[in-house]
Amino acid sequence: MxxxxxxxxxxxxxxxxxxxxxxxxxxxxxxxPKEPTMTPHESRDQTIRVVHETQKLLSAGPWRVDLGAYPEECTLSDGSTGVSYADAESAEPTADHIGDANRIADYWKTLGMSVRVVTQNPTAYATGGPLKGASFSTSPGLYSIEASSTCVPGNAANLLGELSG
The missing domain is CATH 1.20.5 (Single alpha-helices involved in coiled-coils or other helix-helix interfaces)
Structure with a gap:
C-alpha cells in the first residue's frame, strides 16, 4: 500500500x-521576438533611401535614375511569392575612385552590411543589413549605384500597376 x-x-x-x-x-x-515584416512600400522607400544617402557621400553628380525602384517577383523563405525592389542610378565620376569606393564601403558597414571592395576598377559589394544587396562601381566614365531590397510579402504585378496607373 x-x-x-x-x-x-x-x-x-x-x-x-x-x-x-x-x-x-x-x-x-x-x-x-518575431522578425518584423515591412510592407512593399516600406521596402521600396528603404532601398531608395540607402541609394540616396550613398550618393550624398560623393561629390559626383548629377545622378541619373537608370532603373527607378522597380518591383520584381521574388521567393520568400516559406516558398511563397513576394516582391522586392531594384534601384540603379549613375553619375559622372570623380577622380578618386578607390577613395570613393572605400568611403561607401565604410558607410554600408555602419548599416550592418557585409562589404568587400575590389580595387581593380574599384567596386564595392554589400549584402545584408537593410538590403538584400548593393554595389557601387567605378567603370570608366561612370559611377553606378545599384541596390535591391529584401523580399517581402506582396504582389509585384499589382505594384507595377501602381507605377503605370
Missing part, C-alpha cells in the same frame, strides 16, 4: 513538472 502511495505521489509530481515545463515553454515562445 505504501508503495502505491509513493507511486501515485511520484506520478503527480511528474505530471506537475511536465505541466510547469509546458507552461514555461509556452510563455517563453510567446515572448520570443
Amino acid at each position: 505504501a508503495d502505491q502511495s509513493r507511486t501515485r505521489a511520484g506520478d503527480a509530481r511528474a505530471k506537475t513538472i511536465v505541466i510547469l515545463a509546458a507552461a514555461a515553454v509556452a510563455a517563453l515562445s510567446a515572448c520570443s
Whole structure:
C-alpha cells in the first residue's frame, strides 16, 4: 500500500513538472521576438533611401535614375511569392575612385552590411543589413549605384500597376 502511495505521489509530481515545463515553454515562445515584416512600400522607400544617402557621400553628380525602384517577383523563405525592389542610378565620376569606393564601403558597414571592395576598377559589394544587396562601381566614365531590397510579402504585378496607373 505504501508503495502505491509513493507511486501515485511520484506520478503527480511528474505530471506537475511536465505541466510547469509546458507552461514555461509556452510563455517563453510567446515572448520570443518575431522578425518584423515591412510592407512593399516600406521596402521600396528603404532601398531608395540607402541609394540616396550613398550618393550624398560623393561629390559626383548629377545622378541619373537608370532603373527607378522597380518591383520584381521574388521567393520568400516559406516558398511563397513576394516582391522586392531594384534601384540603379549613375553619375559622372570623380577622380578618386578607390577613395570613393572605400568611403561607401565604410558607410554600408555602419548599416550592418557585409562589404568587400575590389580595387581593380574599384567596386564595392554589400549584402545584408537593410538590403538584400548593393554595389557601387567605378567603370570608366561612370559611377553606378545599384541596390535591391529584401523580399517581402506582396504582389509585384499589382505594384507595377501602381507605377503605370
